[in-house]
Each structure stands twice: as C-alpha cells, then as structure tokens.
Amino acid sequence: PLKSQEEIEKMRIAGKLASEVLDYITPFVKPGITTAELDTLCHDYMVNVQDTIPAPLNYAPPGYPPYPKSICTSVNHQVCHGVPGEKRLKSGDILNIDVTVIKDGYHGDTSRMYYIGEPGIQARRLCEITYESMWRGIEEIKSGKQLGDIGHAIQRFAESHGYSIVREFCGHGIGVKFHEEPQVLHYGRAHTGLKLEAGMIFTVEPMINAGKAPIRQMADGWTIVTKDHSLSAQWEHTILVTDSGYEVLTLSAGSPPKPAFRV
Numbered sequence: 001p002l003k004s005q006e007e008i009e010k011m012r013i014a015g016k017l018a019s020e021v022l023d024y025i026t027p028f029v030k031p032g033i034t035t036a037e038l039d040t041l042c043h044d045y046m047v048n049v050q051d052t053i054p055a056p057l058n059y060a061p062p063g064y065p066p067y068p069k070s071i072c073t074s075v076n077h078q079v080c081h082g083v084p085g086e087k088r089l090k091s092g093d094i095l096n097i098d099v100t101v102i103k104d105g106y107h108g109d110t111s112r113m114y115y116i117g118e119p120g121i122q123a124r125r126l127c128e129i130t131y132e133s134m135w136r137g138i139e140e141i142k143s144g145k146q147l148g149d150i151g152h153a154i155q156r157f158a159e160s161h162g163y164s165i166v167r168e169f170c171g172h173g174i175g176v177k178f179h180e181e182p183q184v185l186h187y188g189r190a191h192t193g194l195k196l197e198a199g200m201i202f203t204v205e206p207m208i209n210a211g212k213a214p215i216r217q218m219a220d221g222w223t224i225v226t227k228d229h230s231l232s233a234q235w236e237h238t239i240l241v242t243d244s245g246y247e248v249l250t251l252s253a254g255s256p257p258k259p260a261f262r263v
C-alpha cells in the first residue's frame with residue numbers, strides 16, 4: 001500500500017537507524033571475531049542504544065522455525081540467511097551483514113558486504129559488481145516505471161560480467177510489516193510488471209553468484225549456499241518511490257558512495 005507523509009517520515013527514521021547499525025559494527029569486523037559476537041554487539045546496540053527492535057529475532061515466515069538471532073551474517077559462498085555462530089572470520093573472507101530494525105512500529109532493512117582482512121581480487125570484484133548491480137536497479141525507480149525495469153537492469157549488468165542472479169529470493173515491500181507486497185524480482189523484462197507509484201516503499205537486495213545460480217538450504221533450516229560453492233554477494237537498500245525518482249531511506253554517515261556509472 002502507498003505510505004502517507006507521516007508513515008514516510010517514520011520509515012526515514014527506521015531506515016537511517018538500520019544503516020547506523022552497519023556503521024557501528026564496521027570497526028569490529030576483523031579476522032578472529034565470530035559472527036555470534038557480531039550479533040551480540042549489534043543486538044545490544046539496537047536494543048540499548050537505539051531503542052529499536054531487531055526484526056529477525058523470533059521472526060517465523062510460513063514454513064520456517066523462529067529465527068534465533070538478531071542479524072543475518074552470510075560468509076563467502078553463503079548466499080543469505082546465514083545464522084550467526086561460532087565461526088571465526090578469517091582474512092580473505094567476504095561477509096554480508098543484514099540488519100532490519102523496528103522503530104515506532106516501522107521497519108528499516110539494509111545490508112552491506114564487508115571485507116575481512118585482504119580478500120582476493122575475484123572476491124572484491126564480485127562485491128563491487130554486486131554493489132553496482134543494486135544501484136543499476138535503484139536508478140530505474142521512478143513513478144510510472146515498472147518493476148520489470150528494476151529486475152532487467154540488475155540482471156543485465158550482473159550477467160554481462162559473467163555472474164548469475166539468485167532467483168529464489170527477492171526484494172519486498174516494507175512498512176509496518178517486514179515483508180509486504182510487492183515482490184521485487186532481481187531479474188526480468190523491461191516494461192513489464194507492476195507500475196511504480198510515488199509513496200511505494202520496497203527493498204532492492206540482489207544476491208549475485210560468481211558461478212551458477214542454483215542454491216541449496218543447509219541443515220540448520222536457514223542458511224542458503226551456492227550449489228557450486230562459488231562466492232555470493234548481496235547488498236540491500238530500502239527505497240521510497242517519488243514522482244521525480246527515488247529516495248534511499250537506508251543511508252547514514254558511513255554508507256558507501258553510489259558508484260560512478262561506467263557506461
């Protein structure tokens with residue numbers, strides 16, 4: 001549903017707070033720390049400093065058990081929904097931290113990639129291309145355009161670099177609920193799908209694999225990995241559709257800059 005001005009203001013606050021969690025955790029993301037330690041640090045910051053609620057904690061979408069932690073941490077060939085645990089991060093790893101906070105009843109959802117020590121050139125390139133793929137999709141957002149324009153832009157850019165798009169998970173509407181309509185696919189055909197309207201708020205969160213698209217779910221009932229064990233990267237922003245284009249709601253002081261689009 002379209003958000004009112006009051007709701008949009010609350011979503012701006014929630015989105016900024018979510019982004020600030022990723023700023024806060026950045027200096028802790030070093031070789032030797034465990035993803036469970038990162039979860040505790042983020043949880044305590046959200047609850048004790050921000051007075052926000054971590055949306056993932058005990059979140060149970062249909063067919064899933066309640067999620068046991070406050071953030072998602074997906075390392076290397078893990079695609080998404082990685083559960084924080086005793087795994088120590090090591091130099092060369094790439095890590096996605098995905099944060100969703102609830103403030104005053106409204107959700108802010110964002111994720112970033114982090115380099116642990118010195119990842120190799122291939123790992124860095126996947127992270128950089130995935131970041132630009134997300135922005136290529138965001139750049140299509142404008143009242144009157146269609147959802148297919150977003151997916152097509154992401155798919156074309158990522159696949160032109162020899163990467164593959166994960167199809168089983170998508171972006172989503174967001175507001176008083178973590179997940180609302182519409183589904184925002186990260187692939188598709190231009191000039192197809194739902195028309196975008198000012199006041200819509202949804203996430204763009206492409207998962208891109210260095211190898212082939214197929215994924216597998218781990219025995220923990222949560223963690224998704226690439227079937228071919230290739231590296232996977234993801235970035236996520238929460239976006240408001242405006243008449244003139246878009247407004248990114250999940251920006252903060254430490255947000256990486258938008259890439260200069262190489263043609």
Ligand SMILES: CCc1ccsc1-c1ccc(O)c(O)c1
Binds near residue numbers: 236
């Ligand atoms: C823990 C959160 C969760 C559980 C099942 S799907 C999911 C999830 C994780 C990150 C997201 O950005 C998202 O939209 C959903």
Ligand SMILES: [Mn+2]
Binds near residue numbers: 098109110111
């Ligand atoms: Mn997220």
Ligand SMILES: [Mn+2]
Binds near residue numbers: 109171172203205236
């Ligand atoms: Mn999301």
Ligand SMILES: [Mn+2]
Binds near residue numbers: 074078079094231234
């Ligand atoms: Mn990954």
